[in-house]
Amino acid sequence: MHMTAKTRCLLGAASLGVLALVSAVTPSPASAQSAQATAIDLPAMPMAEALQAIAARTGETINYDPDAVQGLTSRPVRGATNARRAAEEAIKGSSLAVLPGAKAGLVIVIDPVILNEIVVIARRDEAETSALVRQSSTSDRNGLGLRNQPRNTQVITAKTIEEQQALNITDILRNAGGVSALVNTPNSGASYTLRGFSAGGLVNGLTTTSQYGVNAGADQPVANIERIEVLKGPDALLAGFGNLGGNVNVVTKKPSAERRLAVGFDTGSFGLVRGVIDANGAITANKKLSARVITSAQTMDHNYGGYTGDKNWLFAPTVRYKDRLTDVVIGASMNEGSSGIGAFTLFDNKTRRIIDRDPSRPIYAPNQGIRINTTRVYFDATRQIVPGIDLVVRGTHDQTLLKLRAANVGYSRAGALIADTQGSRQDGSSSAIDSFLRIKTRIGDGVKASFNFGYNYSDGDGAQQSGLVYNRATNPSLDANTPLVVIPWSAFGDVQIRNGGKQEGVYGQALIEFWKIKVLGGVRKNWFESTSQTFFAGPSPLLVQRKSGVSPSGGVIFDATDNLSIFANYARGEQATFTVAKDGSILPNIITNNKEAGVKLDLFQKRATINASYFDIQQDNIIVRDPADPTNLFPGPGQRGRGVDLNIAGQLSPGWTVLASLTRTKYALLTTNALQTVVANQPRDTYSVYSTYRTKISEGVSGGVSAGLYGRSSSFANLLGQYVVPSSRQIDANAFLSLGGFDINIGVRNIFDRRNYGSTSIFSYVPVGEPRSVRLSISKRLF
Structure with a gap:
């Protein structure tokens, strides 16, 4: 549907009114625990599933318009102590807002202000807070999440790098299947092969000096690494160079x-x-x-x-x-x-x-x-x-x-x-x-x-x-x-x-x-x-x-x-x-x-x-x-x-x-x-x-x-x-x-x-x- 900004605002306000009315007539379970003691942790997932999981874990009623959340992916939730905090973390960076229900529970609506203003990344990337990432970075041009790509891509996140106290890329690549990493040799800098073939190394999806004869072009201190994507098979062709068995992309x-x-x-x-x-x-x-x-x-x-x-x-x-x-x-x-x-x-x-x-x-x-x-x-x-x-x-x-x-x-x-x-x-x-x-x-x-x-x-x-x-x-x-x-x-x-x-x-x-x-x-x-x-x-x-x-x-x-x-x-x-x-x-x-x-x-x-x-x-x-x-x-x-x-x-x-x-x-x-x-x-x-x-x-x-x-x-x-x-x-x-x-x-x-x-x-x-x-x-x- 092609809607003007004013129309979207009106629909957002209408959805707020309808869902508030639903929450007013829907009793919340007697066992609802709005301040549940157990911390809530969830990975990124489809938004509807995330809201359902938060409701199930807390016993809180969460109402939302299915059309408003369709196609959206939640942010990871870490250590939230109640339903509202968990929902707010899940929707951060989206065009949604969390409001209290008229009688009890929560209501998730399209935020008219956000529709007309900005969408801001309010948190660090999921790779800095989790061992599992679902969103692609520079390795896919279609905007597909890693789960939906027809290829095998392994991601090693900043969270894992920090926990393992890794100090260099060859140390990190111990986690990657099919990779043989060579430490600094008497002939060159660090290098590696993937599935049996040499891999030059990419940074943010682009080639570096390692493709032109300087072997250490993709090596760098780990403090600035968000993730390392081990691109296997067809992924390597995105950069156009040989890298026939795959490539290693430093993000x-x-x-x-x-x-x-x-x-x-x-x-x-x-x-x-x-x-x-x-x-x-x-x-x-x-x-x-x-x-x-x-x-x-x-x-x-x-x-x-x-x-x-x-x-x-x-x-x-x-x-x-x-x-x-x-x-x-x-x-x-x-x-x-x-x-x-x-x-x-x-x-x-x-x-x-x-x-x-x-x-x-x-x-x-x-x-x-x-x-x-x-x-x-x-x-x-x-x-x-x-x-x-x-x-x-x-x-x-x-x-x-x-x-x-x-x-x-x-x-x-x-x-x-x-x-x-x-x-x-x-x-x-x-x-x-x-x-x-x-x-x-x-x-x-x-x-x-x-x-x-x-x-x-x-x-x-x-x-x-x-x-x-x-x-x-x-x-x-x-x-x-x-x-x-x-x-x-x-x-x-x-x-x-x-x-x-x-x-x-x-x-x-x-x-x-x-x-x-x-x-x-x-x-x-x-x-x-x-x-x-x-x-x-x-x-x-x-x-x-x-x-x-x-x-x-x-x-x-x-x-x-x-x-x-x-x-x-x-x-x-x-x-x-x-x-x-x-x-x-x-x-x-x-x-x-x-x-x-x-x-x-x-x-x-x-x-x-x-x-x-x-x-x-x-x-x-x-x-x-x-x-x-x-x-x-x-x-x-x-x-x-x-x-x-x-x-x-x-x-x-x-x-x-x-x-x-x-x-x-x-x-x-x-x-x-x-x-x-x-x-x-x-x-x-x-x-x-x-x-x-x-x-x-x-x-x-x-x-x-x-x-x-x-x-x-x-x-x-x-x-x-x-x-x-x-x-x-x-x-x-x-x-x-x-x-x-x-x-x-x-x-x-x-x-x-x-x-x-x-x-x-x-x-x-x-x-x-x-x-x-x-x-x-x-x-x-x-x-």
């Missing part, structure tokens, strides 16, 4: 109108000291404009490998303008950090067994580490043009510097142990913009449709330098009693290699909803450009190469019951390749076919959700080196991964939450040769279970405990399967206490002090997991 925190100032302090093993300040609130009287500033600083004496301790700082200011038609976020983040390389060992090249050494002693020297500086500016704007038509525009610009000072430990061709020291530097920048028009309409009485048409652009460049002095030490001792050597690192020379790239894409998606079925289809056309230049003996000619590709995708979800849905999807990925064969020809693009089918199940009155799926990913045209002539490259049949992916998140009972994942994948090469027979660095199984229980201890005091199990199966450490990294598992435990406005968290990581080795594809570098360590976190909300 940063946004301002709200909630007035809030919180401070946090952490300390722990290895001299850890960390502080965080989070200030948020409206800065205008009408609450249309809000701002948020997050700062953090961290220092450590040394890491658990005995190398340089982690030191970093972050400053992240953000402003937001939001009214009934417009939502604009503009922000920046500046962070600088240094971290020692992680503890590691290597395989003995004769026995092919892992060298058992004291991992707390540095190999060769303790002053080996990585320094990362990142400056990022970004914006995200949504504007309703007319009812049913929205324009969305997002953009970001990154400037990243990565300096590496580390020894490459390995074996010479003669088989002797060596350590090469030189150091390297990478400077990179990237820009990205994504804009699309979203149209929502109805086709007849029973069909809803959503269309979006968009344009995506990104570019970036990276320059690489090396240290002026190259040094090789032969037979460096791995003995813990050998005195350590301080390496005099040299200055960096001139730029030796400069690489760049550009990508443009146009895309369209259609979502059709009818009966219990949602059908999603889309296609993307990409144009790729690559540039490269070397400067070893003077500047070479600038090499420019161009290609294009098409990526179609589709999916369907069927709501079998109110709590059970069945989904399936398909996507074809295409990654531009500019590698040149020996005969001078450019190899064809790498092609991937992603197929997935599964179920989504809501449990315990929608307080928890299970996603379970079977996936099949096949990559073709992978670059193969000719065993008879290693200088020749050619396209060959590639890699296939088939497996199951199981995730569960939410509240199983009042106070008890669980976040768990299990991914089992069967990796296989479609052809083998003398140089490659297995898929390296990919464990068959990855799993995690994290569970928290909180309860009220006494008046004004609450507490709880949590435990987490994180592990993976064995994996190959080289392409011929000669070296095998054993399985690993780690158990963490935490205890929580809240009193007097303070939240205290004491955690013990790797509580059984198990020696764990990480996955690797290089047998001369095997990461060693952290030993048993202790952390203490104290936070206080000042207002």
Whole structure:
């Protein structure tokens, strides 16, 4: 219905009068408890269901017009002590109001003032207050909640990150199924693979310098992270880059109108000291404009490998303008950090067994580490043009510097142990913009449709330098009693290699909803450009190469019951390749076919959700080196991964939450040769279970405990399967206490002090997991 503002106000007033009359003649139950002692906790859910649940738990009569709440989703309710407070929390940010009934109970009506004025986000995002989120962020362009998307997406929230006392992204990704994360290595910054394929990393749905050769482009301090979305299969195609098995999208925190100032302090093993300040609130009287500033600083004496301790700082200011038609976020983040390389060992090249050494002693020297500086500016704007038509525009610009000072430990061709020291530097920048028009309409009485048409652009460049002095030490001792050597690192020379790239894409998606079925289809056309230049003996000619590709995708979800849905999807990925064969020809693009089918199940009155799926990913045209002539490259049949992916998140009972994942994948090469027979660095199984229980201890005091199990199966450490990294598992435990406005968290990581080795594809570098360590976190909300 197309109604004027005056008509909507009249209807709102009429609904208020009718519902007030109903409440006047409807007696409330004698057992109604308006001030129920038990706290009310509810996740986000359809508004009608939330109001019914509040009424059932409190015994309070709640009347509402079904048409007024249709299509609305409630906000999460946390710790409400009566029906009115619970209802007010549930409707915050909507066009509804809570009023007392004429005789008893509550009445939920359309608020005429809000209809003509503004809609303000009054609370932080659900990811900051809950382990379960139902709303999508930047990973979907149709406005669908995660529960209604025909794909398997796992979300790790800020609440979980805080409880687990995670300090970096690789630490957070322990919770994600199918992800193999590599800590800072002697060759680059942090990196990870998803379902067997490399993932570059996104920030707020947009590419970063990690897509253009600077490996740490998506890494950052965790204080500004709202959620991490693990986008599996077709989700990765939204950004247009390869990321053929999926991607990892880091979503940063946004301002709200909630007035809030919180401070946090952490300390722990290895001299850890960390502080965080989070200030948020409206800065205008009408609450249309809000701002948020997050700062953090961290220092450590040394890491658990005995190398340089982690030191970093972050400053992240953000402003937001939001009214009934417009939502604009503009922000920046500046962070600088240094971290020692992680503890590691290597395989003995004769026995092919892992060298058992004291991992707390540095190999060769303790002053080996990585320094990362990142400056990022970004914006995200949504504007309703007319009812049913929205324009969305997002953009970001990154400037990243990565300096590496580390020894490459390995074996010479003669088989002797060596350590090469030189150091390297990478400077990179990237820009990205994504804009699309979203149209929502109805086709007849029973069909809803959503269309979006968009344009995506990104570019970036990276320059690489090396240290002026190259040094090789032969037979460096791995003995813990050998005195350590301080390496005099040299200055960096001139730029030796400069690489760049550009990508443009146009895309369209259609979502059709009818009966219990949602059908999603889309296609993307990409144009790729690559540039490269070397400067070893003077500047070479600038090499420019161009290609294009098409990526179609589709999916369907069927709501079998109110709590059970069945989904399936398909996507074809295409990654531009500019590698040149020996005969001078450019190899064809790498092609991937992603197929997935599964179920989504809501449990315990929608307080928890299970996603379970079977996936099949096949990559073709992978670059193969000719065993008879290693200088020749050619396209060959590639890699296939088939497996199951199981995730569960939410509240199983009042106070008890669980976040768990299990991914089992069967990796296989479609052809083998003398140089490659297995898929390296990919464990068959990855799993995690994290569970928290909180309860009220006494008046004004609450507490709880949590435990987490994180592990993976064995994996190959080289392409011929000669070296095998054993399985690993780690158990963490935490205890929580809240009193007097303070939240205290004491955690013990790797509580059984198990020696764990990480996955690797290089047998001369095997990461060693952290030993048993202790952390203490104290936070206080000042207002």
